[in-house]
Amino acid sequence: MECAEAREHLSDLNRGHLEAGTAEAVRAHVGQCASCAAALQREAEVRALIQARAPRYPAPPALRSRIQAAMAQDAFGGPGWRALLRSHPWTVGSLAGAIAVLLLVWGGTLWMARDPVSRLAAQAVAEHVEYAKEMMNRPIPDPPALVKELRSQVDFSFEPIFRGDSQVQLVAGLVSDLLGKRAAAFVYRDGSGRYTTLFLMPEAGTTIPAENRMPIETFKPHHRVTSGRHLLLWKQRDLACLLISDLDEAEMAAMFLKIRKAA
Amino acid sequence: MSDAKTPLPAEALNHLDALYNLARWLARDPTEAEDLVQETYLRAIRAAHQFQPGTNLRAWLFQILRNTFFTRYKRKGREPEVMDPEVLDRMSTLEGPTGVENRLAGPQDGTAGLDLTAALKRLPEAYRSVVLLADVEDFSMGEIARIMDCPVGTVKSRLFRARAILKELLRDYVS
Numbered sequence: 001m002e003c004a005e006a007r008e009h010l011s012d013l014n015r016g017h018l019e020a021g022t023a024e025a026v027r028a029h030v031g032q033c034a035s036c037a038a039a040l041q042r043e044a045e046v047r048a049l050i051q052a053r054a055p056r057y058p059a060p061p062a063l064r065s066r067i068q069a070a071m072a073q074d075a076f077g078g079p080g081w082r083a084l085l086r087s088h089p090w091t092v093g094s095l096a097g098a099i100a101v102l103l104l105v106w107g108g109t110l111w112m113a114r115d116p117v118s119r120l121a122a123q124a125v126a127e128h129v130e131y132a133k134e135m136m137n138r139p140i141p142d143p144p145a146l147v148k149e150l151r152s153q154v155d156f157s158f159e160p161i162f163r164g165d166s167q168v169q170l171v172a173g174l175v176s177d178l179l180g181k182r183a184a185a186f187v188y189r190d191g192s193g194r195y196t197t198l199f200l201m202p203e204a205g206t207t208i209p210a211e212n213r214m215p216i217e218t219f220k221p222h223h224r225v226t227s228g229r230h231l232l233l234w235k236q237r238d239l240a241c242l243l244i245s246d247l248d249e250a251e252m253a254a255m256f257l258k259i260r261k262a263a
Numbered sequence: 264m265s266d267a268k269t270p271l272p273a274e275a276l277n278h279l280d281a282l283y284n285l286a287r288w289l290a291r292d293p294t295e296a297e298d299l300v301q302e303t304y305l306r307a308i309r310a311a312h313q314f315q316p317g318t319n320l321r322a323w324l325f326q327i328l329r330n331t332f333f334t335r336y337k338r339k340g341r342e343p344e345v346m347d348p349e350v351l352d353r354m355s356t357l358e359g360p361t362g363v364e365n366r367l368a369g370p371q372d373g374t375a376g377l378d379l380t381a382a383l384k385r386l387p388e389a390y391r392s393v394v395l396l397a398d399v400e401d402f403s404m405g406e407i408a409r410i411m412d413c414p415v416g417t418v419k420s421r422l423f424r425a426r427a428i429l430k431e432l433l434r435d436y437v438s
Contacts, residue, residue, distance in 0.1 A: 008419045011426075017403060039423075046426040049433065050398040053379045059283035063297050067279060067304045071271055174334065177309060 001029040006036050010043045116179065117209055117233065120242070121226040123178050128197040128229065128244040131172065131187045139169040146173040150184045156202045158239060161186055162262035168196070168255065178242075181205075188255070194246035196255050206240040208233055216253045219260060223249075232256055236263060269312040275304070278321050281400055282328050288395055289332050289388065299335065303328040322406045329392065329410055382432040390425035397422055 006029040012018045013026050030036045140146050143163045151157060153175045164170040172187040176199060183201035190196075214223035214232065221234035221243075230252045232243040243259065245252045282303060286296040306327050307314075314323055383391055389411070396402045396410060404422075408415040 007423055008416070011397065011419065011422050012404065015397075015401075039427075042430050043423075043426055046429050046433075047398045049379065050383075050394060050429075054383065054395070054399060055380055056280075056399070057284045057287040057293075057296075059279045059300065060293075060297065063283065063300060064276075064279055066301065068276060070304060070308060071273065071276060 001025050003029075003033060003036055006030065006033070007039055010036070010040050011047075013040070014044050014047060116205075117207070117222075118226075120179055120206070121224060121231050121233075124197070124199055124242050124244055125226045125229050125231065127176055127178070127185065127199075128195065129227075131174075131185070131197055132195040132246070139164065139171060140173065143170055143173075149173075150175065154182050154184050156200075156239065158184060158200050159237070159263040161198070161200075162188075162259045164188060165258065167191065168258075190247070196243065196245040196247060196252070198259055199242040199244075200239050201242075203235050203238055203240040206233075206235075208235055208240075214253065216256055219256070221256065234260075236260070269314075271304075271308045271311040272314070272316070272320060275307060275320060275324060278324050281321070282324055284399070285325065285328060285392070285395055286332075288383065288391060289329075299328065299332055302335070303331050306331060319406060322402065322410055325396065325400070325402075326410045326412075379433065382429055385432065386425055386428060390421050390428070393418055393421045394425045394429070 006026050009018055009022060009026045010030075013023055018026065030040050143161075147161060150173050162170070168188045168190045170186060171189045172185075174185050174187075176183045176185040178199060178201060181201045183199045186198045186200075188196045188198070208222050212223050213220040219234065221232040224231050224233075226244075229244050229246065230249055231245075232241075232252065234241050241259075243252070243256055245255060247255060279300070283296060283300050286299045286303075287293065290296040290299050303324065307324055310327070314320065383394065386394070392411060393407060396407045397404075402410065404415050404418050407418045411418065
């Protein structure tokens with residue numbers, strides 16, 4: 001056995017993870033190689049030191065409570081787990097009240113909205129609100145690289161996306177999940193700190209409602225207001241596109257045109 | 264979002280301390296670590312239908328934690344690495360002095376007196392994670408390879424190099 005091969009196995013030898021035959025061969029090599037013997041000793045010393053001296057950080061009780069509650073909610077099948085997990089520290093004692101509030105306020109939007117587009121809108125707005133909370137405020141340094149990476153993470157292709165301009169910056173791109181469908185999400189922020197999120201996902205199964213169409217130049221996306229945010233929904237080739245914004249209606253229409261024309 | 268028919272197995276909670284511990288080593292402060300773990304469970308709950316019962320839940324959760332860590336950093340446009348792993352990969356570690364001492368030592372501190380926490384924090388994330396997953400969490404090389412999404416050979420060489428670097432940094436402790 002050569003040094004390089006022996007050294008690959010030193011850690012496993014120390015941990016007792018090697019098969020008998022391999023362990024024997026490594027030991028035989030170490031027995032006649034001072035350098036590998038020193039390396040083996042070093043492996044054991046550093047491992048022992050880390051096991052004995054590296055600080056362990058136990059999870060804070062409040063975090064445990066939040067996660068316990070979220071898991072319980074999920075097992076129960078309620079929709080409130082997401083908001084529950086996201087909101088800040090709650091103790092177990094206040095959980096019952098919190099759940100009640102969630103069901104009434106937040107959960108109501110999700111649960112009572114029976115049609116798919118309403119549920120899609122409610123989930124997308126919830127995602128949008130979370131992105132805004134993340135305080136993303138720096139432009140993406142390399143949009144083409146981001147787009148390339150996102151394309152590799154979703155199972156559909158999409159056209160060039162709007163990369164921002166002097167008024168609005170592209171601040172994030174991430175994989176999202178809407179009604180069980182994987183979506184690509186692009187987050188924009190304007191100079192006043194208002195966010196706009198564009199979701200792209202396969203159009204299959206998404207019906208764009210015929211009512212409430214907003215004429216914007218030659219386009220007519222479906223328009224609605226969900227939880228105080230304007231929302232536009234349209235199809236583009238084989239994709240369903242969803243735009244949610246903190247902007248007002250006219251500003252949102254302008255933003256829609258930038259996005260629509262970039263593709 | 265989450266598949267209501269497939270809740271996250273209750274035993275996922277048993278791994279909270281271990282996940283939080285790694286998160287503390289990855290994140291810059293306790294609040295960020297909490298957020299990271301919270302998001303990890305959030306994603307695990309969402310993706311519970313993708314988990315195959317009977318496979319390694321612990322490794323699956325650690326994998327999500329590490330992916331979440333990178334997604335969060337990318338989202339925030341921040342750079343998680345302390346040192347460039349490629350620089351470290353190029354360093355000679357098989358024979359003779361590693362030279363890492365000179366490269367790692369800051370302007371005011373040498374290796375003497377450097378404590379283990381500081382030494383671990385000075386490793387690049389890819390090296391620090393391998394050491395913690397192997398020595399603190401006792402994952403197998405195969406499990407670490409899955410968690411870190413890299414070949415087993417890479418895990419072994421990173422672990423070997425990480426220990427060489429740590430020994431240099433901690434010479435007074437170890438020898």
